[in-house]
Amino acid sequence: MVKLCVGCSSIEDLAAWVDFRLAELRLAGEKPEQYHITRMVPKKIDELLDGGSLYWVMKGNIQCRQKFLDIRPFTDEEGIHRCKLVLDDKIIPTEWQPRRAFQGWRYLKIDEAPKDDLNGSKNRLPPALRQELADLGLL
Template identity: 35%
Template sequence: MLHLIKLTPGCANVEELAQRVREGDRHDGLHVIYTRTQPKRADEIAGKGSIYRVIAGFVAARQSIIRFKPHTRHDGQEGTMILVAPEVISVQPRPMRPFQGWRYYKPEDAPPDLTARDENLLHAMPTHLRKALTELCLL
């Protein structure tokens, strides 16, 4: 099993990502993330792994990847749809610098999910304090 890490540009927080997912494109009832190419290791991910989302410089959430499906982009070029479960799961925030495309996570390297209690405490905290504590690896 393997996971993907992908930037979520223009998204300020996990709540905004969840809103985008609720309002976003669907295919076969699943949320769609469009990308130009299919990951070379897609067989290790589909149905088993997740896509971890980098939001405002932190790995902050994940969605389970159901499958990959080819599609034709608006410009006529071939692309890939990453079909993911609609549930957005908050994870323990982890700093991540910007990168292009995606990266892979081995399961043992992926940040753990937050419990509902952890998530409530985290979101009750002012953003600047949450960011500072995360950067210091105290969250």
Template identity: 35%
Template sequence: MTRVAIGCSDYPALEARIAAHAAGGEIRFPTRFRPKRADELIGGKLHFIVKHMLVARAEILRFDDRSDGRVDIVCVAQLECLHPQPRRAHQGWRYLNDADAPKDVDNASGVGELPPDLYRELAELSLI
């Protein structure tokens, strides 16, 4: 599942927002409607788009109904950095096939420790 990280200018801004809104190791993202494939999404990942690039993801724990009729997507409040992958912005969320999901960053090589802007530029040049 993909979601645009509105108002986040880069990966560190998204990471700071997640940390600021986390409660008990979880973070909630409100949405208007429960996904039809909600059962198969539990244990899957919510991918975040920042500046037209998939940059991070968090594990989906469950979907909780709210008293106002909306639904919370409840995720683990820890981001996994990804190889940036171009993605068009959209409203709300979209399903993402496993085959289209970006790969994890290989931290053993040290590439994952690069500053996010430099990492994105190198990925756009197909150098990493």
């Protein structure tokens, strides 16, 4: 699954947000789990939970992913159906892949998913330089 990471412009921003949210949950005495709430419930839950990941788009590029741990549909206090996407708090950098802006989330075919950037070589560049190189089509 692929989704825009609104409010984060880099993997570092996302990691800081995850750390902040987990600390907030611990202070509130709640289970510290990383999750994202969405309005729509995925139809392919079994496929997503069988090794699937949420690929995050930041600044026009897929930059990283987080593995799905659980998908929990629920109804909020206003009676609106929503879905909690529970994610591994480990953020896995990927090769950058350009993506146009879109609303909500989209399924991502396995053969279209960017590969993990296991050695992290591209991610050693400062975020502004990485973005400039990506804008030029060099990453």
